[in-house]
Amino acid sequence: MIIPAEYISLLISIVYTAGVVVFVLLFVLLCNWLERKISAHMQDRLGPMETGGWHGWAQPIADAIKLLLKEDIIPAAADSKLFRIAPYIVFMGSLAGFAVLPFASNLIGTDLNIGVYYVIAVTSIVVIGLLMAGWSSNNKWSLYGAMRSASQMISYEIPVALALLVPVIAAGSMSMNEIVQNQAGGFWNWYVFKTMPFSLIAFIIYFWASLAESNRAPFDLPEAESELVAGYFTEYSGIRFAFFFLAEYSDMFVVSAIAATVFLGGWHAPFPFLSFIPGIVWFVSKAAFLVLVQMWLRWTLPRLRVDQLMHICWKIFLPFSFVNLLLVSLWVVLKG
Amino acid sequence: MEAIFFIILSVVAIFSGLMVILKKNPISSILFLILALFTTAALYVMLAAPFIAAVQIIVYAGAIMVLFLFVIMLLNLNRIDEGRSTVLKTLGVIVAGTMLVVAAVVLRSVAIPADSAFLRGVGEDYGTVETFGRSMFTTYLLPFEIASFLLLAAIIGAVVLAKKKLD
Amino acid sequence: MNFAPVLLFFAAAFALVLISLILNRLLAPRNPYPLKLTTYECGEEPVGSPWIRFNARFYVIALIFVVFDVEVLFLFPWAVNLKTLGMFAWIEMAVFILILSVGLAYVWAKGDLEWIKPKPDNYLPTQESK
Numbered sequence: 217m218i219i220p221a222e223y224i225s226l227l228i229s230i231v232y233t234a235g236v237v238v239f240v241l242l243f244v245l246l247c248n249w250l251e252r253k254i255s256a257h258m259q260d261r262l263g264p265m266e267t268g269g270w271h272g273w274a275q276p277i278a279d280a281i282k283l284l285l286k287e288d289i290i291p292a293a294a295d296s297k298l299f300r301i302a303p304y305i306v307f308m309g310s311l312a313g314f315a316v317l318p319f320a321s322n323l324i325g326t327d328l329n330i331g332v333y334y335v336i337a338v339t340s341i342v343v344i345g346l347l348m349a350g351w352s353s354n355n356k357w358s359l360y361g362a363m364r365s366a367s368q369m370i371s372y373e374i375p376v377a378l379a380l381l382v383p384v385i386a387a388g389s390m391s392m393n394e395i396v397q398n399q400a401g402g403f404w405n406w407y408v409f410k411t412m413p414f415s416l417i418a419f420i421i422y423f424w425a426s427l428a429e430s431n432r433a434p435f436d437l438p439e440a441e442s443e444l445v446a447g448y449f450t451e452y453s454g455i456r457f458a459f460f461f462l463a464e465y466s467d468m469f470v471v472s473a474i475a476a477t478v479f480l481g482g483w484h485a486p487f488p489f490l491s492f493i494p495g496i497v498w499f500v501s502k503a504a505f506l507v508l509v510q511m512w513l514r515w516t517l518p519r520l521r522v523d524q525l526m527h528i529c530w531k532i533f534l535p536f537s538f539v540n541l542l543l544v545s546l547w548v549v550l551k552g
Numbered sequence: 553m554e555a556i557f558f559i560i561l562s563v564v565a566i567f568s569g570l571m572v573i574l575k576k577n578p579i580s581s582i583l584f585l586i587l588a589l590f591t592t593a594a595l596y597v598m599l600a601a602p603f604i605a606a607v608q609i610i611v612y613a614g615a616i617m618v619l620f621l622f623v624i625m626l627l628n629l630n631r632i633d634e635g636r637s638t639v640l641k642t643l644g645v646i647v648a649g650t651m652l653v654v655a656a657v658v659l660r661s662v663a664i665p666a667d668s669a670f671l672r673g674v675g676e677d678y679g680t681v682e683t684f685g686r687s688m689f690t691t692y693l694l695p696f697e698i699a700s701f702l703l704l705a706a707i708i709g710a711v712v713l714a715k716k717k718l719d
Numbered sequence: 720m721n722f723a724p725v726l727l728f729f730a731a732a733f734a735l736v737l738i739s740l741i742l743n744r745l746l747a748p749r750n751p752y753p754l755k756l757t758t759y760e761c762g763e764e765p766v767g768s769p770w771i772r773f774n775a776r777f778y779v780i781a782l783i784f785v786v787f788d789v790e791v792l793f794l795f796p797w798a799v800n801l802k803t804l805g806m807f808a809w810i811e812m813a814v815f816i817l818i819l820s821v822g823l824a825y826v827w828a829k830g831d832l833e834w835i836k837p838k839p840d841n842y843l844p845t846q847e848s849k
Contacts, residue, residue, distance in 0.1 A: 226723065233727045237735060284739065287747050292756035293765070298583070304736050311732035315725050326724035329680055330602050333795055334725075337606045340614025344586060347621050351579060355758050355765075363625065366618055367777050370784045373614075377791045384798040390681060450759055455743040459736055523834035526780070530832040534787075534823065538816055541794075545801055549809045597722050607792050615788040619781040685796030689808050696793065697811065700818040703786050707822035710782040711831050714775065 232325060236314050244465040248276040251511050258515045286454030291354065294451060298352035303452070303459040305345030310463035312338040313470040318392045320483045320495035331392040332380050335474055336373065339429060342463070343369050349460070350448035361447025364522065365431060371529045372428040372435075378537035379422035382415055382544050383407040383478040396482030403486040408479040414544035419479045421533055421540070423506070426471035428525070431464065432510055434517040435525060472506035473499070558598060565591035578624050582617060589613045601679040779831050790819055 249264070253271065256263030268274025290296050313335055315325035328334050343366050350362020386407050387395040399406050408419045428435035449460040476482060480502050483495030520528070564587065571584040589612045596605035688696050758765040797804075797812050826832055 229724045229727055233724065233731045236728075237731050284743055285747050286743075287749060287751075288740075288743055289751065289755060291758050292753065293758045295579075298579075304733055307736055308729050308732040311735075312725065312728045315728040325728060326721045328602065328722070328725075329682075330606050333603070333606045333610070333681075337609040337614070340610050340618075343614060343618055344583075347618065348583065351621075351625075353758075356760065359625075363622075363777055366622075367780050370615065370618055370788075371780060374784065374787045374791060378794070381794055381798045384795070385801050388799060388802045390795065390799060445759070445761070454747065455739050458739070526832065526834045530783075531827065535820075538820065542813055542816060545798070545809055545812070548801060549806050602722070603796070611785070611788055611792060615781075615785045619778070619785055622778045622781045625777075681796050681799045685800035686804070688793070688796055689800065689804050689811060693811065697815065699793065700790075700815045703789060704818050704822045707783060707786045707819075708825055710786070711779070711826055711829055714779050714782065714831075 229325070232323075236325070237311070240311065240314065240462070240466050240469070243469055244462050245276040245280065247465050247468070247507065247511075248279070249273060250508075251514075254508075254511050255515045280458070283454055283458040288455065289453050291451050293354040295352040295354065298348050299451075300456075302345050302349035302352060303456045305348060306342055306463045307345075307459045309338050309341030309345060310466050310470065312341070313474075314466070316392050317470070317473050318396055318477060318482055319499050321393075321396075323496060324393060327391050327393045329389070329391045331395075332384055332390040332474075332478065335470070336377055336380075339369070339373065342467070346448050349452070353448070353451035355451050357445045357450040358448050361450065365448055368428055368431070368435065368525060371526060372425040372533075375421050375425040375529060375533035375537050376429055378534075378541055379418040379425065380474075380478060381541055382411075382418035385541075385545050385548050386410060386415070392477055392482075395478050396484065399481040400484055402488050403481065406479065406481040406484075411544050411547050414540050414547065415479070417536070417540050418544070419475065421537055422479070423471075423475055423509075425529070425533060426475065427510060427513065428529070430467040430471050432468065432514060434513065434520050468507050468510055469503060472510065473503040475506055476502035554598065558595070561591045561594050561598075565595070579621070582620050582624065585620075586613050586617050589617070599679070603679065603681045603684055776834060783826055783831070786819075786822065790815075 249272070252275070253263045255261075264272030264275035266272055267278050290299055316328055316331045316334055318324040318327070346365050346369075347362050350358040350360075350365070353359070383395055384390055387398045389395060389398075395407075403409065407415050409415065449457055452460060476499060481498075482502075483499040485491040485493060485498055568584040568587040568591065572581045572588065575581045575584060589608060593605040593608040593613070596602070596608060793815065794812070797808060801808055
């Protein structure tokens, strides 16, 4: 029996998707442990030490099992239908971003030629999920958190898009793979160092704004524990809570991986003689490095106020990104 | 396969479109509207226009729907239990009915040209961003620049109206 | 272009949530009672409805965002084609951005980007509450 080629490619896609899901789950478990250990050591504590023996490595696994075994509580006052749907939307929006991440030269879900724009599109799905979660909970903290989160995410979407345009101009394409291929041959060809200093400014704006997009400190106002309990997922517990958590951590990876792809050469080695190491190693380590920077920032910087957050976005990032974009495009045009 | 997808998507789109007007709770209406927009975006993908699909999601589902949700929360329209006035309902039916008749008449009179992309199939670069951008700066240059004035008018109008309504 | 993997990623995310919820249903205890199902309000009885009128600033920000989102959508096709279209396209886009900067400047000058309303004249701001 001959199997048609379409079925084979579909099968490969299914296997790849399953692989990415496993990767996301393992990455979130690892990140969860790392975040606790890093925060603990930065604050002169030890963090988890017991579970599993060596430095409490099994703590996140134990937590995952605990969350799975918890009773599923839906508050009586909540809009139960929307309350149930919200985690699906948030997690789908967050996982869909992985579809265009080029882990290696031939390891990509699908190389859409609108790649960069697609990523922005799926981020806007998450906003809707958060608003649904916050509204349906019928809880004051949830709704305040959701409103803050939505206004923060939409505001910072503009600087993120404008910063991502810089590598798009340099590559003349939005396809993730093409952008990476254009950065071959050593770190001096990476888009963060090309067309200096504009690309560096774009990289900084992107990374900073993406922290706000993924609701990470210092932009974690939507879930500011000290004032809003847990923001939009205050009423969520057990496994439903776990999916918001999962979405947040996978978002961390997605924004870092996109920064690594469009600015830091993706799966290319920093030096040509190091290219015997497989691309996936470079890609994941670049993204993981940026994730570590995010953690470092979280435990170093204090949280911003809402007015400061909006001030930075609309009065600093936005004008700067526009000027930066015009200058970098002028450079590209003049160079031919 | 394509036909199956098309039927599923259009049924979902029509169903959610109906739910938008049938649901009492404005928030549910909006969420069904979002579903309708998403299925339309998927239909755009099937029509080999992925960029337009992404625009549909980013601008409509992402931006305008968030604005709608904000407005509903701002005006606190969460629970409207009393029915809308009969005058409005009748007017709505008249307007919608007229639109339907006009659309039907226009669609019936339009013949699909023999050389349309519809019939001869589309090339590799049809509907891509590259093609879109090229025609934006050649054939449709004037509309593109006018769009900027339109957006300027929109932003000023929005601020003026918001100020008037809220103060 | 191949959109099937996109669909697969959505399906995978959906399936993961669904399977976990089913597992949770099978494994977890279920013992709801009215007190457990009350809305969380720091241990107090919930007071009033959370569905209140929200501050108008959220709405204004969303409005401005819609305009800039539409602007960004024009920028992407331009960015992809910039190398082939050259100087002409750059000037066109510079004009486009300039016109919209007028809008931004207008909103800025009107104080609608301000999250905190300006204080009355007799109010003396401290360094922090600028």
